[in-house]
Amino acid sequence: GDSVTQMEGPVTLSEEAFLTINCTYTATGYPSLFWYVQYPGEGLQLLLKATKADDKGSNKGFEATYRKETTSFHLEKGSVQVSDSAVYFCALRDDKIIFGKGTRLHILP
């Protein structure tokens, strides 16, 4: 069946560092791919999405490119801020949506 695997956390970085959170997937069809962010005590918010191969989703300085050849959708940001501290979920949606287990990110000032 379909699945999503993302790097385990926590990931701890200093402010202004470069961020990569890896996400790979397996799917039988042609899924849409998503990154969601969850701040402490809150629900999930859509961060970005891509619906077909080679699409790049971007929002708030975050980017991710739908790579069909490597079945990946890695999240990147060039310079993180303390306010980016949260849990990040990679997800795919084919006939149903499947979430990864989440990666907790800590940004130190």
Added chain:
Amino acid sequence: DGGITQSPKYLFRKEGQNVTLSCEQNLNHDAMYWYRQDPGQGLRLIYYSQIVNDFQKGDIAEGYSVSREKKESFPLTVTSAQKNPTAFYLCASSVSQAGTDTQYFGPGTRLTVL
């Protein structure tokens, strides 16, 4: 403002009691969902509904029940049959069940069984 509301934010229940979690949306979305979130396990689908008066079991429906009498509302009842109900519960909605449709989430309800 359009969005999804869940109430209450924190809920405490004694073992053996049923409890109902509220979820309301004013986004005019057809599809609604309930997820359970446990530490380190991501989100697991409990129930979903694609249209009024219809709903389907998700991956972990045992011990839960839902209703969808109105488009805007999708309440979840956690019954006494649920063996380990303490968790964070998230409601979501989307325009439809189509693969490209984004799910929008409510703020969640944290249920603690005493």
